[in-house]
Amino acid sequence: MRLLCTVFIFLCVAFSTKAQGTPEDLEALELERTIYAADTPSAHNKAVMAKAEVRKQQGLYREALRELSRVRPYALDGEELAAYYYERSLVAYLAGDFDLSLGAVDERRIYLADHPEEPMLLLVEALAAGEKGDWQRSQEAANRHAASTPDPQKLTTDLAEIYKNTPRLRNPEVAYWLSFLPGLGQLYAGEPWSALVSLVANGALATFGVSEMMAGHWLSGWIVGCGGLSTTFFVGQERARILTERHNAQALRSHNDLLRKALLN
Numbered sequence: 176m177r178l179l180c181t182v183f184i185f186l187c188v189a190f191s192t193k194a195q196g197t198p199e200d201l202e203a204l205e206l207e208r209t210i211y212a213a214d215t216p217s218a219h220n221k222a223v224m225a226k227a228e229v230r231k232q233q234g235l236y237r238e239a240l241r242e243l244s245r246v247r248p249y250a251l252d253g254e255e256l257a258a259y260y261y262e263r264s265l266v267a268y269l270a271g272d273f274d275l276s277l278g279a280v281d282e283r284r285i286y287l288a289d290h291p292e293e294p295m296l297l298l299v300e301a302l303a304a305g306e307k308g309d310w311q312r313s314q315e316a317a318n319r320h321a322a323s324t325p326d327p328q329k330l331t332t333d334l335a336e337i338y339k340n341t342p343r344l345r346n347p348e349v350a351y352w353l354s355f356l357p358g359l360g361q362l363y364a365g366e367p368w369s370a371l372v373s374l375v376a377n378g379a380l381a382t383f384g385v386s387e388m389m390a391g392h393w394l395s396g397w398i399v400g401c402g403g404l405s406t407t408f409f410v411g412q413e414r415a416r417i418l419t420e421r422h423n424a425q426a427l428r429s430h431n432d433l434l435r436k437a438l439l440n
Contacts, residue, residue, distance in 0.1 A: 223246050
């Protein structure tokens, strides 16, 4: 069975040169053949890391992460293991998985406690922690990275100014529950006009429903008043949550764009 699989992979590589595909895809396919045929963990890891690099250069960061999950860390020496954790942290950051990015940094500190940390790893940590709104961890990593730059004093000063103005993030769940009083959740999210619309819409429907029922028009009062009110009420709660998440995303984007510009210049 193994022989048949090996033959199949070799044939795929041979015929793929005639098929439509980018040079990077063909390189990845050739590396996959190398991975399958590798007779040592070291050869396997080398091919896997190379394939992950190809996917990263293509901008396929999720695929690169999947490739890195195939690495056998027990077969890596100290330098190789440090490079592996750096690649995992970087690719996870590029893929938008900031928890995984920071987790790779934490693992590296556990398993390579005596190994000097690379300045570039500290840079990725600062950026990933910034995306999570963990300003303390982000600033500590950024300042340690700054120490390795040509002008550490200037960068440290610039960073101090950036971190002095970190945005205040709001809790989407708090916004949701505040919306039990229509408009309050949207006001918490920093959207006064949405708060006014929610308050007016809910108030108008509630008033209509009560007045219709008091007039003896139970059907119209229930269907239009209560039915409409339940819709606007629950929609308002969810909208307050969404508006808060949007506010946080915009605040983080604005702050982290400044941070990235400072660290990457």
